[in-house]
Amino acid sequence: MQYRLFFSLGALALMMFSACGDPSPAAADQALPILGNRDIVDGDTVYHQIPDFSFIAQDSNVVNNATFADKLYIVDFFFTTCPSICPTVTKQMLRLYERFEGEARVKLLAHTIDIRHDSVPVLKRYAEKIHVSSDKWHFVTGDEEKIYDMADDYFIAAQKDPDAPGGFDHSGRIILVDQNRYVRSFCEGTDPDDVTRFMDDVQKLLDEQ
Amino acid sequence: MVALGVLWSACSYQPFRQGEILYANFCATCHGENGEGFRDLYPPLANSDYFRENQLETACIIHYGMDKELVVNGKTYQQAMLAVTQLNDVEICNVINLLSYSWHSGMKTVTIDEVRAQLESCSDWELLD
Numbered sequence: 001m002q003y004r005l006f007f008s009l010g011a012l013a014l015m016m017f018s019a020c021g022d023p024s025p026a027a028a029d030q031a032l033p034i035l036g037n038r039d040i041v042d043g044d045t046v047y048h049q050i051p052d053f054s055f056i057a058q059d060s061n062v063v064n065n066a067t068f069a070d071k072l073y074i075v076d077f078f079f080t081t082c083p084s085i086c087p088t089v090t091k092q093m094l095r096l097y098e099r100f101e102g103e104a105r106v107k108l109l110a111h112t113i114d115i116r117h118d119s120v121p122v123l124k125r126y127a128e129k130i131h132v133s134s135d136k137w138h139f140v141t142g143d144e145e146k147i148y149d150m151a152d153d154y155f156i157a158a159q160k161d162p163d164a165p166g167g168f169d170h171s172g173r174i175i176l177v178d179q180n181r182y183v184r185s186f187c188e189g190t191d192p193d194d195v196t197r198f199m200d201d202v203q204k205l206l207d208e209q
Numbered sequence: 210m211v212a213l214g215v216l217w218s219a220c221s222y223q224p225f226r227q228g229e230i231l232y233a234n235f236c237a238t239c240h241g242e243n244g245e246g247f248r249d250l251y252p253p254l255a256n257s258d259y260f261r262e263n264q265l266e267t268a269c270i271i272h273y274g275m276d277k278e279l280v281v282n283g284k285t286y287q288q289a290m291l292a293v294t295q296l297n298d299v300e301i302c303n304v305i306n307l308l309s310y311s312w313h314s315g316m317k318t319v320t321i322d323e324v325r326a327q328l329e330s331c332s333d334w335e336l337l338d
Contacts, residue, residue, distance in 0.1 A: 129250040
C-alpha cells in the first residue's frame, strides 16, 4: 500500500512536472494536436482554421494561402524598428530558417505590425541584411486591420500602444501551421529552449507527411 | 586563496557597472551581448571603427535615434534605430564609457560635461521614436 501510494505520488509528480516543463500539449509519441477552439457541426468536429489572406512581400509579390499550399509554415509578427523583443525573436526565426533551409516543405511568414514605416523596400532591405531568401522567408505588409485580424487567428497578441517601446505591443510567439490551415504548435520566440522544442514539433509534422 | 580572490576581482573589475546594466537592458538585444552586432542589420559596438572615431556623437545617436546610412568596419548599415528616450545624459555617459572601456582598448573615457556639450550640439537632430 505504502509502495503504491508512493508510486502514484511519483506518477502524479511526474505528470505535474511534465505539464509544467513542456508547454506543448503533445507527448513525445503522440501526433501534434490541432490547436484552438473547436465546434461540433452536424456531428462533425470543426477545428479552428486560418482564413483567407493576401499580403505583399519583400519582392512586391503577393503572398496568400496559395503560397503555402502543401507546405508547413512558421509565423510571427514584428516590426523592423522594434527595440524590445523583435530582435530576439528574429534571431530565433533565423535558427528555424537555418534548420529547415534545405526542406522545401517549410516556409516562414513574418508580418510587420508597423505598416507606416515598414514599406516593401524596408522589408526587402531587412531580409537582405540578414541574408535570407525571399522564396523561403516572406516578410509581408498589407492592410493594417487585416494584419491585426490575422494575429488573432494565429493566437498572437498584437496592438498599437503609444506607451510600448516603438509604439506597438505584441507577443513574441511563433506559430506552426499545417497544409490544412490548422495551427499545430507554438512557442515563445524569446525563449531559445522553447524554440528548440518547437523545432522538434516541426520535424515531427514533416515526418507525418 | 585570499590573494587569488583579490587577483580575480582585480581582473574582472569593471568600473562602469551602470553602463553594463543599461547596455544589457537597452542595447544588447540588437547589438549583441558582447557587442558583436547581428549580420548586416545591426552594427557591432565592439571593436567598431565608427565608435572609435565618433565616440561622443554616439550620445546623439542614443538620444535621438538614427536612420542614415552608416559604415562600420567597412560594412554599410541602414537599419533605423529609434531614440532610447529612457536614458538621461548621465546614463548615456556611462554607456559610452562602458563601450569605450570594455571593447575599445586604449580609448579614453568621456566626462558628463563633454556628453552634455555634445547633446547640446546635436539639439537640431530629429527625434526618432
